[in-house]
Amino acid sequence: MIPKSLFKAFVLVLFAASVTALPAAADGGNGGTINLPNDPSLVQQVVNPNGSVNYAGLTDLGVVTQEADWMPHPLGIDIQATYHEYATASGALVLVPTVETDIMGRLTGGLLENGAPQGYYNPGGALTVNVTTTQYGVDYSQGIDVNASVQIPGGAWQGNPSGGLGAVPYSGAESQGASGLTTVTIPSTQAGTEIQADALASYNDLLAPGVLDQLSSGVLTAWSLVTLSIKDDQVYGPSTTILIYTDCTHSPVGCTSEYMAARALVVPPPSVISEPPSCKPPFTTSGQITISGGPGVGSGGKLAPSYPVVVGQDPQRRGVDVQARVVIPPIIYHYFEAVRREEYLCVGGDPSPYNSGCPGPAGKYSNGWSASMAGNDRYHVVDHVWYDCVEHTQVYPDYLAEARIALSLTEESRQWILTSLAQAYPGAHLKHPELGFDFPGPGSLSGESVVWSTVEHSIPIEDPGNWVVTVSALTTGTAVSTPRFATLGLGQFLDYLLRESLVGGLNP
Amino acid sequence: MIHIRRSILAVFSVVLVLALAAAAVFLIRGRPAGGVAHAQMLSAPVPPDAQAAVQGVSTFYTIDFHETADQWASRLCKVLDSDTDCQASRVYLAPGVYSTAQKYSIQTSCSALPIRLVSDKVQDGREYRVWEMQATVSKVWPGMPSPAILYAEVVLDPASQKWAMTHVLLNDEVQTLQTAAP
Numbered sequence: 001m002i003p004k005s006l007f008k009a010f011v012l013v014l015f016a017a018s019v020t021a022l023p024a025a026a027d028g029g030n031g032g033t034i035n036l037p038n039d040p041s042l043v044q045q046v047v048n049p050n051g052s053v054n055y056a057g058l059t060d061l062g063v064v065t066q067e068a069d070w071m072p073h074p075l076g077i078d079i080q081a082t083y084h085e086y087a088t089a090s091g092a093l094v095l096v097p098t099v100e101t102d103i104m105g106r107l108t109g110g111l112l113e114n115g116a117p118q119g120y121y122n123p124g125g126a127l128t129v130n131v132t133t134t135q136y137g138v139d140y141s142q143g144i145d146v147n148a149s150v151q152i153p154g155g156a157w158q159g160n161p162s163g164g165l166g167a168v169p170y171s172g173a174e175s176q177g178a179s180g181l182t183t184v185t186i187p188s189t190q191a192g193t194e195i196q197a198d199a200l201a202s203y204n205d206l207l208a209p210g211v212l213d214q215l216s217s218g219v220l221t222a223w224s225l226v227t228l229s230i231k232d233d234q235v236y237g238p239s240t241t242i243l244i245y246t247d248c249t250h251s252p253v254g255c256t257s258e259y260m261a262a263r264a265l266v267v268p269p270p271s272v273i274s275e276p277p278s279c280k281p282p283f284t285t286s287g288q289i290t291i292s293g294g295p296g297v298g299s300g301g302k303l304a305p306s307y308p309v310v311v312g313q314d315p316q317r318r319g320v321d322v323q324a325r326v327v328i329p330p331i332i333y334h335y336f337e338a339v340r341r342e343e344y345l346c347v348g349g350d351p352s353p354y355n356s357g358c359p360g361p362a363g364k365y366s367n368g369w370s371a372s373m374a375g376n377d378r379y380h381v382v383d384h385v386w387y388d389c390v391e392h393t394q395v396y397p398d399y400l401a402e403a404r405i406a407l408s409l410t411e412e413s414r415q416w417i418l419t420s421l422a423q424a425y426p427g428a429h430l431k432h433p434e435l436g437f438d439f440p441g442p443g444s445l446s447g448e449s450v451v452w453s454t455v456e457h458s459i460p461i462e463d464p465g466n467w468v469v470t471v472s473a474l475t476t477g478t479a480v481s482t483p484r485f486a487t488l489g490l491g492q493f494l495d496y497l498l499r500e501s502l503v504g505g506l507n508p
Numbered sequence: 509m510i511h512i513r514r515s516i517l518a519v520f521s522v523v524l525v526l527a528l529a530a531a532a533v534f535l536i537r538g539r540p541a542g543g544v545a546h547a548q549m550l551s552a553p554v555p556p557d558a559q560a561a562v563q564g565v566s567t568f569y570t571i572d573f574h575e576t577a578d579q580w581a582s583r584l585c586k587v588l589d590s591d592t593d594c595q596a597s598r599v600y601l602a603p604g605v606y607s608t609a610q611k612y613s614i615q616t617s618c619s620a621l622p623i624r625l626v627s628d629k630v631q632d633g634r635e636y637r638v639w640e641m642q643a644t645v646s647k648v649w650p651g652m653p654s655p656a657i658l659y660a661e662v663v664l665d666p667a668s669q670k671w672a673m674t675h676v677l678l679n680d681e682v683q684t685l686q687t688a689a690p
Binding site: 072073074076082218221223231 | 596674
């Protein structure tokens with residue numbers, strides 16, 4: 001291995017060479033912009049703050065290989081690109097290429113003009129995405145802001161526009177392209193920062209731009225790169241390039257069944273969710289308060305006697321019995337609730353690796369299902385969620401607060417007493433033309449209604465004539481309503497005046 | 509007359525054979541570096557560097573799909589020059605040999621013949637040579653014709669003065685070699 005001090009010097013040279021090598025590539029390839037990851041949480045799911053791979057947070061999906069004609073191979077032998085495959089907790093795909101795959105992908109596999117490893121993106125073809133992903137020119141020791149977008153006019157990094165030193169807690173390099181790929185390259189985690197730096201330098205040594213020229217000229221051979229990488233692995237532990245894909249269709253290995261199965265565990269089926277509706281505000285309804293009395297309509301509520309006479313003429317002072325009855329219907333409170341509904345649909349379309357089909361049973365789906373939809377990449381499950389406004393009602397009894405029975409001599413009877421009767425019986429006058437009786441509630445519950453009923457016995461009527469009976473009711477109100485008031489005339493009854501004349505009557 | 513003619517023909521034949529043999533030895537051993545203009549198999553005793561290449565190539569292409577990758581690598585490592593090349597073969601090549609063998613159910617032996625020395629260079633104090641070889645496998649598979657022309661690199665151990673193969677050249681290396689060769 002190269003002595004440490006020489007190595008560091010070599011790295012500086014490589015660094016200088018690389019940043020100056022970038023401009024043509026960057027300008028020609030993507031306008032000089034490197035888009036760094038805009039989702040730091042995604043990187044942090046994969047990389048620990050100390051720079052190591054967060055294996056505990058990843059689901060190990062094993063080793064996966066890729067047919068890769070860009071991997072140097074002896075005649076007749078297919079050498080496949082090899083990656084360790086993981087899934088993140090959020091369902092992203094993580095590929096960790098072997099160091100040989102990484103190096104060959106970047107160098108012999110077709111290191112593109114802008115430094116991007118062709119093999120990772122579009123094996124055997126031209127890179128079409130607007131991306132540069134490379135370790136070149138990155139000062140690992142300072143870290144980079146994962147939210148930064150770094151311009152490279154003239155090929156040099158402008159530094160860290162928003163972060164500066166220690167902007168990210170780990171010492172790695174990363175970039176993200178339009179393909180949804182995030183590349184994180186971290187040094188060996190076998191030992192402290194010093195050996196990490198050496199390992200990284202060694203890694204950069206293998207990936208330096210000059211290596212490509214040395215390969216072309218035969219100074220270096222692909223085999224020597226393999227042996228160098230193995231030596232570095234043995235001395236420093238693996239330097240790790242991590243490829244993070246939010247869309248597995250962009251990955252070199254595509255969407256493996258292992259990944260899709262792991263993804264299905266953490267990524268729920270696509271949902272179609274309707275916004276909760278604005279339900280109607282609550283309101284109340286109720287029936288009318290009904291008032292009745294006596295034996296029938298128009299009786300003035302009088303029960304007895306059949307022919308009442310003024311008490312002054314009745315030696316028994318019988319008076320009049322008046323009945324009143326009030327029925328208060330309840331208050332109905334109507335309120336609405338947005339109730340979440342959910343159903344699973346099996347939706348068809350074009351074949352897609354993200355379509356894992358619709359597993360049975362048939363009863364799971366609201367829109368029908370057949371066995372051919374299971375495991376069929378033309379179908380996928382959609383979780384359809386919507387809301388209904390469901391009406392609820394609550395019954396509140398509205399009790400009687402106070403009732404009043406009012407008796408009033410009609411105006412005609414009053415005039416009759418003061419005129420006709422006064423002519424026959426001078427001195428006749430109105431004695432008590434208004435009578436009233438108050439009753440407290442609350443009434444009694446009959447079903448959901450409140451019922452109040454009373455009979456006022458022996459009302460001492462002193463004024464003859466027609467009496468109008470009116471019953472009024474005031475309710476207590478409820479928690480959801482104000483007190484209600486109702487009044488109703490029950491009609492009239494006649495209170496007689498007995499006369500000594502045998503001819504004609506003298507009643508109003 | 510007939511006897512005289514037969515004697516003349518016999519002498520001429522012997523001279524011709526000797527001349528051809530001498531020319532072959534000259535062509536093969538006389539100009540080792542920088543490539544040789546004539547592609548011709550050795551008919552003289554095979555030199556030790558070519559023997560190492562023959563042994564390496566024969567072992568490399570002796571493949572049995574019943575074997576594990578590690579078994580193939582272990583056999584190969586016995587004829588390689590160093591632990592580093594052994595380890596590289598085990599890590600980089602063996603999985604590919606295994607998967608190729610599985611893919612095509614390969615069960616083959618291989619015989620190899622040196623054709624010509626195409627490269628001779630000293631690097632880090634060690635002498636490396638690349639031999640163009642003709643390999644004949646008993647079973648062909650897609651991508652592997654028979655006979656096939658391929659290249660093997662051998663290195664001389666300065667201590668033991670023995671030659672051993674480092675590796676069968678990879679396609680990128682062959683391309684570089686052919687581009688660089690005069």
